[in-house]
Amino acid sequence: MADTEATATKEEPKVLTDLEKVGEPIVPRKKPNDIHGDDLVGKISVPKVQEGAAAANKPYLCKSENMQKLGFPGDLRTDWHDAAIAKMGELLKKYKSLQVYMDICVKCGACTDKCHYFLGTKDPKNMPVARAELFRKVYRKYFTTEGKILGKLAGAERFDLDLLGEWYSYFHQCSQCRRCSVFCPYGIDTAEISMAAREIMDHIGIGQKYVNDIIVKVHEVGNNLGMNPKALKATLESTEEDLEEETGQKIRLPLDEVGAEVLMVTPSADFFASPHVESLLGYAKVFHQAGISWTFSSVASEAGNFGMFMGNYSQMQKVASRVKLAIDEIKPKRLIVGECGHAWRIAYSFWNTLIGPFDSLDPNYKRPEHICEYTLDLVNRGAIKLDKSKNDDFVVTFHDSCNVARGARMGDKPGGQFTIPRELIKASCNRYVEMDEETIMEKTFCCGGGGGLLTDDLLELRVQGAMPRMQAFHKVQESHGANFLALICAICKAQFTKILPKYGVGMDVAGGVHQLIANAIELGAKE
C-alpha cells in the first residue's frame, strides 16, 4: 500500500538538458507580490554569511534565435568546456585588467562587506572576492603552475557543469558598479571579471535573455525599447503638444534635423517612461531657453549600450557606431549625452576609443558633454535662470550613479562628477540634504538594478540589492524629511520606481535632476 502511494505521488523526474541545468533556478522564483524589502532602520549592517542564500537567482536564458543573431551559438556547445578555456585564454591576452586581477588577489577580505548584493542577499558568493574566485578557480586549474600542481589546495577547480551553473548565477548578480574596487588595496575590478565571464558564457552558448534581447533590438530597430523612427517621431510630437499646453510656449523636441548645433543622445527610456520623460522635458526647456538649435537622432536614439554589460567589445562598438553614423548625418557642433549612468561611462571613457576621434565636432567643447555639465554652465553664465521656490515641495537628496561616480567624470577637475550634479541641484531647489558619507560619491551604492540586471526575473535580487541605498535614504527621510531622490540614470530611475514600494516608500520619490530643472527654469523672454 505504502509503495503504491509513493509511486502515485511521485512526479516523473524531469530530464534537464545541459543548458537547462545551467540556467534552471534551484528553487522556484518567488511571485512578485511575495517579494518584500527588509525593514527600513536607517542602518546598513553586515550579515552573517548564509551559504547558497542567493543561488536561485538566475535570469532567463536567451533563446537560440537571438543568440545567433548576435553571433553566438544558439545552444550550449557540446565542446563548451574546451571552447570556454580557449576563450578565457584569449581574453587573458587581450585584457591587462583580467590577467593582473587573476594573479594578485591576496584574499585580505577588504571587499567582503562592500557589495550591495552580498549585504542584501547574505550569500557569501556575492562577496566580490568570492565572485571573482569562481573565475579564478578555473584560471588556476588551466593557466597556472600552482593550480596544476596543487589543485584544490590552491583553490583550483575543473570547469564542470555545476561550476558553470554557479557562474551563470553569480556573474548575473554583479551590477558591475565597481564599489569593491574602491576598497581593494590593488584596485581589483570585479566588473572586469564579470564582463569576461559573461563574454565566455555567450561564447559557449549561454546568454542572458534580458541583455541579449535588448542588444538585438538596438541592432534591428535602433534603441533598447524597440521604438522605430516613426513611433519615436509620433511620441516626440505628442510630447511637444503636452509641453505647449503646460507652458504656453512652443518648446520643440526636434528629430533628425540636419545641421542642428547640438546632437542630443539620451537613453530611449527618456522618450516615454516615467519619471524619465520629466527629465526629457527639462532638456528641451534648457535648449529652448538657451536658444540653441538641437536635435535627437533616430539612428542614435539610444545612449545606453548593453554591450558593456555582456563584456563584448565588438557588440559595444557596434551599438556605439550608431552615434558615429548620426554625427556624420546631422553634422552637429556639439554632442551631448542625457541622464544615464552606464551610458555616460561609455560615452566619456569609451566612445573616443570605439568611434572616435570626434574631429568634426567643435574642439572648444568637451567631446562628448554630459547634460549636467552643459546645463550648469548655462546657469553659471546666467544664460538660463532657475526659480528655486518652484521646488519648495521637495527636500532633495542625490544618489550618485555608480558608473558616473567611479567610471567617469564631468568638468575639468577630478570629482567633477560629484560636484557638478550637486551644484545643479542646489541651484534648482532650496532644500538639499546629503545621505550618509559611506553611501555617496565614490562610495555610492548601486541602485540594485545596474549591469544588465534590470529584469523582472531577477526582481528578488533587485529588491535585496537596493537595501543599502534604501537604508541610507530612509535615514535622511527620518532626519530631514527627504522626499525626492534625484537621479541621473535611466536604470536607477526604472529600478527605484519599481523597488521603492517594496520598501513601503512612494515611487514618486524617484526623479531626474533635469526634472527639478524643468520645474525651476524660468521660460520666456530674457531680460
Next chain:
Amino acid sequence: MTVLFVVLGYAALAIFIVGVLAKVWKYGKTPAPLKIPQTPAPVTASGVPVRILSEVVFFKSLFKSNRVIWLAGYLFHIGLLLALIKHYRFLFASVPAGLDYFATFEMYPGLIMLGGLGLLFLLRLVVDRNMFISVMTDYVLLILLIAIAGTGTLAKHYFRVDITQVKEFMMGLVSFSPMGSNSTFPTELIFLIHFSLVLLLLVYFPFSKLMHAAGVFFSPTRNQVDNPREKRIVAPWAENLPAPTTDVEEVAEAHGQA
C-alpha cells in the same frame, strides 16, 4: 652540505628572478584596450605615481576599507621591510652609508612581522567572511611566513648563531665565489631551517598571490590617467575588428551547428 645549499640557493634565486620577470613581462605587454581608471583619478600623468605610491606606502584604499585588516597588513609589511633592511649586514662587507642608522637602533622587526601575521591568520579564523574565502594555500603561506619570521627572531635573540660564519657564507654567495676558504654553510639547525624556508618562499613567490607586490603597479584601475576625452587609445587587437555578424546561418556554421 655547503655545496648543496649553494646550489639550492642559486637555483631558488634564479627561479625567483626569472619567474617574477616573466610575470612582469606578461603584465606589461598585455594591452589595456579601454580606459578604466577608477575615478576620481588623476587627470595628468604626473598624478599617477602619487596615487600608486599612496597605495604602496600607506595602503590607502585598505585603510579606507577596514582598519583591522589594514593594521595587520601594515604591521607585517613594515616588519618585513625593516627585517630586509637589517639583513644588509650579511651582504655587505662594510655598512653602506645611511643604513648604519638601523644597525645602532635596536628593534624587533621579526616581532612586528609576527604580530601582523598572527592577526592576519586570526582574521581568517574568526571572521566568517574571511574564513569562507580562505583555501589551504592561504593558510600555508601565512604559516610559512610566520615560520620564517619566527626562526629569524629565534636565531637573533635566543640561539647564538655564528654571525661571522653566516656573513661569510652569504657574502660568498652574493659575490659569486661561494666556495671561498672561509665560506662554509653555518651548521646551526635554526639557521638551516630559516635559510631553507626563505628559499622555499623565493621559489613559490612567482607562482603565487605574492605577485601582488609587482602586480599592484600594473592595475589599470589605478595606473591610468583620467583623460579619455582628450586622448584616444586603441589596442592593437581592436584596430580593425569586423562588425559582429547578424547572419544566423553563418553563426550556426561557425560554431559547427549547421
